[in-house]
Amino acid sequence: MGDPRHLKKKYSGPTHPWQADRIALEKELVKEYGLVKKKELWKANTILKNYKKQAKAAIVLTTEQGDKEREALIRKLQRYGLISENAAMDDILGLSVKAVLERRLQTLVVRKGLARTMKQARQLVLHGHITVGGRKVTAPSYMVPVDEENTISFAKNSPLASEDHPEREKIEGKNKEQEASSAPATEEASADKEESEAESSKESESSEKDNQ
Numbered sequence: 001m002g003d004p005r006h007l008k009k010k011y012s013g014p015t016h017p018w019q020a021d022r023i024a025l026e027k028e029l030v031k032e033y034g035l036v037k038k039k040e041l042w043k044a045n046t047i048l049k050n051y052k053k054q055a056k057a058a059i060v061l062t063t064e065q066g067d068k069e070r071e072a073l074i075r076k077l078q079r080y081g082l083i084s085e086n087a088a089m090d091d092i093l094g095l096s097v098k099a100v101l102e103r104r105l106q107t108l109v110v111r112k113g114l115a116r117t118m119k120q121a122r123q124l125v126l127h128g129h130i131t132v133g134g135r136k137v138t139a140p141s142y143m144v145p146v147d148e149e150n151t152i153s154f155a156k157n158s159p160l161a162s163e164d165h166p167e168r169e170k171i172e173g174k175n176k177e178q179e180a181s182s183a184p185a186t187e188e189a190s191a192d193k194e195e196s197e198a199e200s201s202k203e204s205e206s207s208e209k210d211n212q
Contacts, residue, residue, distance in 0.1 A: 011039065011046040033101045034118025040141060044100040047143075051077065055092040081146045105132065105152070106140035112152050113175045129158040 014022060026038055035041055051073070058069040070089060077083045082099050083091050101107060106121045109130055115121035124130050125140045132144060133151045144152065154161040160168055 011043040012049075013039075013042050029097070029101065032118075033104070033107060034122050036122075041097070041101075043141070044104075045097050048095060048097050048100050051082075051095070052093055055089050059089050079145050079147075080143055081149070100143075103143050104140060105130065105137060105142040105144055108144050108149060108152055113171065114152070114154065116171050116174045124160070129155055129160050131155045 016022075026041055029035070029041055030038060054069070054073050058066055058073060060066075061069065073092070074083065074087060074089070077092060078085060078087070080103055082095060082103065102111075105125055106118060109115050109121035109124060110118055114130070115124055122140045125142075126138055128136050128138055130137060131151075131153055132142070133148050136155055159165055162168070
C-alpha cells in the first residue's frame with residue numbers, strides 16, 4: 001500500500017529550474033488565470049502532456065485496437081471542450097496549456113460573468129458559492145465538461161444568489177462595461193470587412209472592363 005504520508009506526485013515540474021523564457025511565460029499564465037502557485041500550472045501541463053502521450057501512442061497503432069483508442073481519446077477531449085467536433089489526432093498534439101486552463105471552473109466562473117476577476121472567482125468557488133449541475137464544487141481546478149458548462153451558477157443558499165446583493169450589482173456593472181468596450185471593436189472590424197469587400201468588388205469590375 002505504501003506510506004500515505006508520502007503519496008506519489010500527480011504532476012511533473014520543469015526539467016530545468018532556470019529557463020528565462022519558461023519562467024516569464026509561467027508568471028504571465030499564473031497572473032492571467034489567477035493561480036496561487038506554479039504547481040497548479042504544472043498540473044495542467046501534466047494533464048496536457050498525458051493527453052499528447054496517449055495521442056502519439058494511438059497514432060502509431062494501426063490495428064483495430066488503435067482505432068478504438070483514437071476514438072475514445074477524441075471523444076474524451078471533446079467532452080471537456082478541449083477540441084472541436086471535427087478535430088483529428090493532430091489537433092490534440094497542437095493543444096497548448098491554455099486550452100486546459102480555460103476549462104477550469106475558476107476560469108469559467110469569470111467567463112460566465114459570475115465574478116469580476118479570477119481572484120474573486122477562486123474565492124467564490126472555495127467558499128461554496130458556486131454549483132455545477134446542482135452540486136456544490138469547491139475545487140477551482142475542477143475540469144468542467146461541455147454538458148455541465150451551462151449549469152454553472154450561484155448556490156441556492158448563497159447570499160449571491162439574490163440579484164439584489166451589492167456584489168451582484170458590481171459584477172453585472174463590470175459585465176456591461178466589458179460589453180460596451182468590446183462593441184466598438186466589433187463594429188470597427190465589421191466596417192473594415194465591408195470596406196475591404198467593396199474595394200475587392202471595384203477591383204474586380206475594373207479588371208473586367210480592362211479585359212473587354
